[in-house]
Amino acid sequence: MTGRSQRERFAVIRKKNRRLMSITILLALIGIPPVSAIDFLTGPAGPASFRILLLGLSQALLLAVIGSLRYLHPRSYTRYATGLFVAVLLTILLPQIPDIIVTDPSRFLLFAATFLGCVFFLNLNSLRTAVMLYATVLLVSIVPFLIFKPLPLTTVIPTLVGIALIGVVRQRHQDKNIETSLELRRRKIDLHRHTLLYEQAVAATEESEARYETVIDSMAEGVIVLSSDGVMIACNRSAAEILNVHPENIVGSQVADLNLQLCRENGEPFPADELPSTFVQKQVQPVNDVVIGIDVDNSQKKWLRVNARPLFRRGSSIPYAATVTFADITEYKAQADTIRHQAFHDTLTGLANRALLKETLDLELAHASREKSILAVLFMDLDGFKNVNDSLGHSIGDALLVEVARRLRHCLRRSDTLARAGGDEFIAVLPKINSPFDARSVADKVLAELEKPYAVGSDVLSISASIGIAIFPDNGTDGDSLLRNADAAMYAVKKAGRRGIRFFGPEMNENARVRLGLLNNLRQAIQSDDLRLVFQPRLDLHTGRIDSAEALLRWNTKDGPVSPEVFIPLAEEGGLIHALGDGVLHKALSAQRQWSADNHDITVAVNLSPRQFAVPDLVERIETATHRLGVAPERLEIEITEGVMIQNVESVRRTMYALKELGLTIALDDFGTGYSSLAYLKHFPIDILKIDRAFVCEIPENTQDVAILSAIIGVARALGIRTIAEGVETQEQADFMKQVGCDAIQGYWFARPLDSQSLLDFIHRHDVRAGRPTSSHIAF
8 A cells, every 4th residue: 555545544544533633522511501401490599591591602612713714714723723722622611620629529539530541541552452441441430320319411521521532642642653554654654655765776786787797798708807006806707718817816916917918019028117007097087009028828929909998986187997998900900911011012922012112211211311322223134034924934944033022032131121113123122231242242142142033833043133223312312313313224134135233324214215205105196096007018939029018117106106126015015015026917907998898808917926826815805806807817927936835845836836727827937046946846737937037138149048048948948937038139039949948038129018009009010810819927
């Protein structure tokens, strides 16, 4: 039952008791005047009428006052009811006292007995005991009445007064009991409510602590709370797991007791007074993202990212403890280190890349400038590596680069920086050298080491290098200028024939600038299709007809024509050779289609460099081009040099046989120079042998050239290979070639290179009666 319902119940009880009390008192009061009147009328004493009137009026007046107060001001009546009723009863009782004492003392005894009995009755807790006591007192007090008979009628008055007093006292007592019970009940309810609130607060606190412990224990991060004196007073499960220490060994200990061997990222020991937990309490400010390394069981290093916060009591600015959180970032740091290493190192050789080289070079230049020391930059480029990579494949080329990097590291000091700039280019930074002669000494050592044979797989390779050197501060005071000047010196070595060492000179900047400008112009010329093809016809000595035409590429700039011997190597170095070759093939096939439409089925010959021939999809690209332009593969001739066949022999053989299956003709150009070997004629499907002009220009006067030409033509005839002499410029040379059995000639004696339409006019003038060329060649 709630406190409100209890209060309502007590109010109802009090209301009933007061109503009962009011009725009892009213009956008692109403009964007193008639009894008094009867008593006095029958009694011998005094003027009865006056006494009755006086008594009645006084009692009526009091009753009227009390009644008026009750109805006019209920609150005051309720508040002073008991006092008013006592006053009424005393007013009624006082006139009877003399009569009781003088006339009939027994009435006083009866009144006293009755009054005391009521008082006892009201103050006893046990109803049974009270009734028995009251009955006993009543019987004892009645005995005098039996003696003093007859009893006066006014004896009833004390009784009625006693009943009224009983009602008053009883009401007072019940009101007090009700108030006491209500107060006790209220206090009990308050106590119960406070008890419930306390229990709820305790439960909420316990639940909060349990939730807090669950959350903290479920965190992946380690959490440790340290007191102001450095003692660890709490930790979660992750902290123990990360530190590999039992929680009981953590709580109550200090950090130094765990023997964690703390260190910085650079490997230096971490001072105890700089630990985040110490720093945060001294400086009273948070510490964020401190990376600390720890040794776990002396066999594994873990890396932690640590944060710390001070803890304050309410109203205090002095921390009483610090909370330290840390996460295991070992795997993340390893990945970050790997990513950083990949970002600043070459993935193949493990050497520094250009980004790290630039950073290191700038740092070394700052030291050299401050210390007034000399620094050298070596720019090294491998000679012939492109042929190795294109012919033997990238796997062989990569293995070769790895071995080159190993040898270069062996030639340098630990303080030197070695980087792979890209492709087959390497750069070395040599700080704190005594003179440029030290740089030259290192370059000589590098060159000698790189020229030693390389055993790569089943192949034994030999390469050389071109090395350019730039010196700080003579050749530049910043990294970009030193790298640019060392590159220019290296290119000067390349231009002079490769395999060598050269220091930078002022004139090299102009050469590098011209070369760069020429490369940019060539790129624009390819994009805008400014290069053109001319065709040099070839004469069949047996039929006297033109059987083919060699496509030659020409480039005319605003400064004049540029020789193919200049722009073709430049296109290879600048990565433009494939785009250039595709354009030439398309134009040559378009010209052949025009000739065929004019009923001249002569072959067009296109030259392919070793790098072009090494393209994996060469066969597919040629097949697609002939099909798209509607040219029969039999009307296309591919000319290659001996340099193609000395690299990756099996791959070259497969490509050549695949081209033969398409129907193409294969010619070996410039035979007799370079690595000429008769074994090529045996192992490769060669259709045409083109004799280099070096053996033609001095015949028939030079007997050695005559003997060589006769031998070459004889061997080729025996193997079923056609021969073509290049560079025929005189009638005597043409007659000699026909005499020794050469199949065809090509040169200025017969015709200069012509554009496609001029070639058709030339053919008409010579009245070509039959036969069509069978080769397609592009000469650069």
